[in-house]
Amino acid sequence: MEKENTVCPFCGPLAAQAKESLNGSYRQYDQILRKLMELERQGRMELFAGDCPLEDTDAVLDAEQHYTVCHYVRCRRCGALYFLGACIRGAPVFRRVPDIRKENLGTRLWGRCGTCFLQGKS
Numbered sequence: 441m442e443k444e445n446t447v448c449p450f451c452g453p454l455a456a457q458a459k460e461s462l463n464g465s466y467r468q469y470d471q472i473l474r475k476l477m478e479l480e481r482q483g484r485m486e487l488f489a490g491d492c493p494l495e496d497t498d499a500v501l502d503a504e505q506h507y508t509v510c511h512y513v514r515c516r517r518c519g520a521l522y523f524l525g526a527c528i529r530g531a532p533v534f535r536r537v538p539d540i541r542k543e544n545l546g547t548r549l550w551g552r553c554g555t556c557f558l559q560g561k562s
């Protein structure tokens with residue numbers, strides 16, 4: 441099932457990375473975050489749903505206003521969704537999202553950024 445995804449030229453490298461645990465490494469989290477921002481700037485990925493814009497993540501975490509910062513990012517080519525989450529008192533997470541409907545966006549996210557929410561408004 442995931443075979444075709446690893447060859448996607450946009451998000452293939454991310455898919456490979458999503459299979460490996462971050463092991464609580466915020467250095468890796470940071471690397472992935474920067475990669476996602478780069479891909480977003482290039483128009484390859486889009487922020488599908490998130491607590492804040494990707495580039496605001498550092499500021500939000502530094503301010504410790506929220507315990508978690510979550511982002512769902514979608515590949516514009518193959519439509520694959522990825523979840524990147526940081527938790528002030530816990531380990532960061534990066535994984536693929538098989539079914540966005542099971543993610544409980546409404547309760548997981550405290551913010552309303554991304555194309556998912558833009559589409560809901562007129």
Ligand SMILES: [Zn+2]
Nearest residue numbers: 448451515518
């Ligand atoms: Zn892709």
